[in-house]
Amino acid sequence: MEAMAVNPNTSSSSLSQIPINSTSPLKPLLPIHQFPSHLDAQEISSAARTICEILTRVSPHDIESALSSTGISPSTEIVQEVLKFSYHYPSSAVKFFRWAGRAQKHSADAWNLMVDLLGKNQLFDPMWDAVRSMKEEAMVSMATFESVFGSYCMVRRFNEAGMSFDVMDRYGIPADVLAVNLLLSVICREENQTVKALEFFDRIKVKIPPDGDTFAILLEGWRKEGDVAQAKRTFEEMVIRLGWSPQYMSTYEAFLNMLLREAQFEEAIKFLQVMKENKCLPGLKFFSNALDILIELKDSRHAMPLWDIMVGSGSVPKLIMYNKMIGFLCNNNDIDNALRLLDEMPFDGVFPDSLSYNMIFKCLIRNNKVHEVRKFFVEMIKNEWSPTHSNCATAIAMLFEGYDPETAIEIWNYMIENNVKHLDESANALLLGLCNLGRLSETRRFADDMLDRRVRIYETTMEKLKNAFYKKEDRAARDKFDSLSRRWKGH
16 A cells, blocks of 8 residues: 555645656556547537646646646546546646636546546556545545545555555544445455455455445355355354344345355245244245246246235235236146146236136146146136137147047037127147047038138148048938038039
8 A cells, every 4th residue: 555545644745746757748547448538528628628738748847837828627527527538648637727727726526536547547646646636625435535545455555545544544434334334345346256346345344334235235146246255254253143123125135146146046945934933025026027038948846936926915916917927827837837827816906817717728738638628618708708710720630539529519609699700720639630530520510600701711621521421421411511611612
């Protein structure tokens, strides 16, 4: 750490003797584009732009005379505007700052900008000169030290950042938990440096007890780095030190979301169960997001335990959540749990809709559950929810294959009686099913009715009917098909 940081009572130079090595304004210390210049700014006052042009083109030795010749009065606003665009030219910026300071007293914001500009250029001795000058004017604030911390951390000088924290109180800023959290936050902004934040935390926590924000900052650091093991240790320490409280819910949710994103589902369920015991469960929004993650990852094994914790905590899912979960279970052929949720919906004051029923109906059909399809179809129409035309078609085909033609016919009759649109697919499935069973008289009767209703019978279906009718080697059967074929061709 710079000597000036640990000896804050050294007399201030007020930036009058700042030893800056840069002699040319055209050789910035910072990487290009790290900070904007006046050339990048679309909105900048003409006075500030004029001054910035001088700072970038005129030798530091001639800057003050060049500035004076402009006739510009450096107001507080102009000073701050110029400093924001002068990070690449620290020596020239200091010359400008001194010149402007002779016209009027600098504001705290201007001083903070100068501290930041010097620190970001790794001019730490002058930076502390500026901080001491601010102390004399009673202008040092938490923002000043945030800049100091950030400048050290940016170049990985974390020890110096910690030592700066240690001298805060000498500058009138209490080194309390707010300051601790500030430094932790600054360290964690740096990529993969949360371990350094933890080192500072471990050093300071005995002297300054952490609060919920302290742990939230560390957990966010571990989340960015994907370090689940460290996150668990930090979370467990948080619970030991602070106990369980709804006021820390946002931190709990962030930790749980990290576990879910890292596919630590068993751990997430375990923590949720402990949280439930301590009456600190998150709200419906968290559970909805958590279920979305599980659905995206196609993890049906943990979805129901998560659902049960949510419902058991008193959270009432909305219809859209029920349907999302039912759809997920059906896609994974977990029909038992899908039916369970359908039965539980009314107890939560939620009533299933057409989508709820049709997703389950489709799953039953896909899994060739003949008896269950018949039973569920009866329940659907009893509750006045119609199967979709595509579900009707696949159900009719499956029921014929499962030797339940009567339910297939019942579904067709329901479609006719209730004016279900798009009959073609179901009609052809019915004709093929009856034909395959050799029930040709019924086939002809239904086919005639379909043609009367202007339902389209496919050419492939007619070919199979022809084969079935002609196969009987019965003149009457052939005549029946030929009569049907003529009607079909004229349809």
